[in-house]
Amino acid sequence: MARWQPGAPQRLVVAAVDLFTEQGYDATTVAQIAERAGVTKSTFFRYFSDKRELLVAGQETLSRLLADGITEAPADAKPLEAVAAGLERASSAMGPANRELGPRLKAAVAASTELQERDALKSVGLAAAMTAALVARGVPDPTAHLAGELGVLAFKRGYAQWCDGERDEADGLAPYVLSALEDLRAATASLG
Amino acid sequence: MARWQPGAPQRLVVAAVDLFTEQGYDATTVAQIAERAGVTKSTFFRYFSDKRELLVAGQETLSRLLADGITEAPADAKPLEAVAAGLERASSAMGPANRELGPRLKAAVAASTELQERDALKSVGLAAAMTAALVARGVPDPTAHLAGELGVLAFKRGYAQWCDGERDEADGLAPYVLSALEDLRAATASLG
Numbered sequence: 001m002a003r004w005q006p007g008a009p010q011r012l013v014v015a016a017v018d019l020f021t022e023q024g025y026d027a028t029t030v031a032q033i034a035e036r037a038g039v040t041k042s043t044f045f046r047y048f049s050d051k052r053e054l055l056v057a058g059q060e061t062l063s064r065l066l067a068d069g070i071t072e073a074p075a076d077a078k079p080l081e082a083v084a085a086g087l088e089r090a091s092s093a094m095g096p097a098n099r100e101l102g103p104r105l106k107a108a109v110a111a112s113t114e115l116q117e118r119d120a121l122k123s124v125g126l127a128a129a130m131t132a133a134l135v136a137r138g139v140p141d142p143t144a145h146l147a148g149e150l151g152v153l154a155f156k157r158g159y160a161q162w163c164d165g166e167r168d169e170a171d172g173l174a175p176y177v178l179s180a181l182e183d184l185r186a187a188t189a190s191l192g
Numbered sequence: 193m194a195r196w197q198p199g200a201p202q203r204l205v206v207a208a209v210d211l212f213t214e215q216g217y218d219a220t221t222v223a224q225i226a227e228r229a230g231v232t233k234s235t236f237f238r239y240f241s242d243k244r245e246l247l248v249a250g251q252e253t254l255s256r257l258l259a260d261g262i263t264e265a266p267a268d269a270k271p272l273e274a275v276a277a278g279l280e281r282a283s284s285a286m287g288p289a290n291r292e293l294g295p296r297l298k299a300a301v302a303a304s305t306e307l308q309e310r311d312a313l314k315s316v317g318l319a320a321a322m323t324a325a326l327v328a329r330g331v332p333d334p335t336a337h338l339a340g341e342l343g344v345l346a347f348k349r350g351y352a353q354w355c356d357g358e359r360d361e362a363d364g365l366a367p368y369v370l371s372a373l374e375d376l377r378a379a380t381a382s383l384g
Contacts, residue, residue, distance in 0.1 A: 078384020113313075120312035121305075142349070142372075143379040149341055150383070157334065180334075187335040188380040191342070192270020 009047045010097060011037040016054045017101055020108040025051075025115060055105065055115055056122045058093070063129035065090040066151065070133035079139050079147040080185055084178055086130055087155055091174035094159075099173070102163030127152045154181035201239045202289060203229040208246045209293055212300040217243075217307060247297065247307055248314045250285070255321035257282040258343065262325035271331050271339040272377055276370055278322055279347055283366035286351075291365070294355030319344045346373035 015036035019028040030051055034044045048054050069089030073082040109115045131148030139147065158177030165176070207228035211220040222243055226236045240246050261281030265274040301307045323340030331339065350369030357368070 080383045116316075117309035117313045120316045121309040123316075124308075124312045142345075142375050143382050145345065145349075146342075146376055146379045147383055149345060150338075153334075153337065153341060157337075183334050184338055185383065187338045188383065190335050191272045191339055191377065191380065 008037065008039050008043055012039065012044060012047065013054055014097070014101065016051060017104045017108055020111075021104050025108060025112045052114060052118050055109065056118055059122050059125060061093060062090050063126055065093055066126060067129045067133040070130060071136065073137075079134055079143055080150065080181065082134060082137060082139075083130060083147050083151040083154075084181055086133065087151060087158075087177045087181060088174050090155065091158075091172060091177050094173045099163055102159065106160075106163070123152050123156070126155065150181065150184050154178075154184055157184075200229065200231050200235055204231065204236060204239065205246055206289070206293065208243060209296045209300055212303075213296050217300060217304045244306060244310050247301065248310055251314050251317060253285060254282050255318055257285055258318060259321045259325040262322060263328065265329075271326055271335055272342065272373065274326060274329060274331075275322060275339050275343040275346075276373055278325065279343060279350075279369045279373060280366050282347065283350075283364060283369050286365045291355055294351065298352075298355070315344050315348065318347065342373065342376050346370075346376055349376075 012033060016028065016033045019032055019036060028051065030044055031041055033051060033054070034041045037044075066086040066089065069086035070082045073085040077085065109119050127148045129148075130151045131144050134144035134147055135141065155177055158180035159173065161180065162171075162173050162176040165171070204225060208220065208225045211224055211228060220243065222236055223233055225243060225246070226233045229236075258278040258281065261278035262274045265277040269277065301311050319340045321340075322343045323336050326336035326339055327333065347369055350372035351365065353372065354363075354365045354368040357363070
């Protein structure tokens with residue numbers, strides 16, 4: 001099962017979010033983040049192009065897992081069943097460290113327009129990855145586009161509920177995300 | 193019928209998009225944009241906080257029109273009928289100048305990550321405005337959230353089709369956006 005690397009990148013993310021929370025995003029430098037994480041600046045730049053990228057660490061991994069799950073879903077899976085398979089695959093990459101980080105990350109993003117913009121573009125990227133994987137399965141437009149957007153909504157809503165919920169170490173992200181997807185699917189019936 | 197102001201802000205947007213297309217976003221300065229539009233730099237800063245804001249000119253107006261249309265829809269309107277009323281209201285603010293600008297704007301955004309981020313956050317803002325207006329009508333979550341996201345998808349898809357389509361001066365944006373919304377509504381039936 002894929003997991004976030006527990007090495008330097010993860011330490012850098014934790015150090016950055018701590019510093020953003022303590023002293024604000026603008027006042028935090030790459031040098032401070034590297035020092036807090038116990039690595040050199042050049043190690044920082046091996047993993048991230050700048051401090052903003054830290055907050056979307058894992059976007060490429062997530063996109064790949066979402067797309068792989070969709071691609072490898074059974075041939076007769078309906079669009080949202082394939083999306084559920086992608087979400088399950090991606091959720092498996094999110095462990096206790098991600099859950100711990102969630103609320104602090106949310107606070108840092110809420111306090112910075114720049115981070116909100118980067119975060120919004122991340123969602124666009126995840127939706128695009130799912131939409132492309134659905135199109136490759138033969139799902140027509142706009143169903144593929146719609147299903148990809150529902151997938152992102154479900155991931156974000158489930159992740160927020162996971163971070164807000166009771167802490168139970170054994171409790172993975174997947175059930176939250178799949179439940180959010182089911183809620184959204186059910187809601188399509190009351191759109192009118 | 194609300195229209196974009198044909199004065200300094202509109203001229204600044206046209207000048208900026210022309211310069212972004214001619215010489216790139218990064219190489220374009222506020223001074224150049226003001227000069228091309230025939231206004232002073234201080235006039236520029238009366239309307240926009242920086243050059244990036246130019247490309248999302250009208251976001252607040254759009255959000256207000258979307259929300260107003262939803263709020264004022266008949267009390268018995270279903271969620272997507274209220275969204276359609278909001279989209280119709282917002283579409284009425286988009287005239288030939290917006291249609292003319294669309295493809296050049298798209299090219300400028302495609303060439304700049306910074307602009308893509310700002311554009312993505314704009315979509316988040318429009319969806320939030322629609323969702324809030326639906327919640328105020330008593331539409332429960334997650335139906336309101338879903339309907340707001342469908343509204344943004346419809347607006348973006350309809351706008352792209354309007355800009356790509358045959359130029360007919362009498363041809364407004366609204367039919368394109370409402371048709372895109374209907375396509376998305378129909379697609380919910382094939383999600384599985």
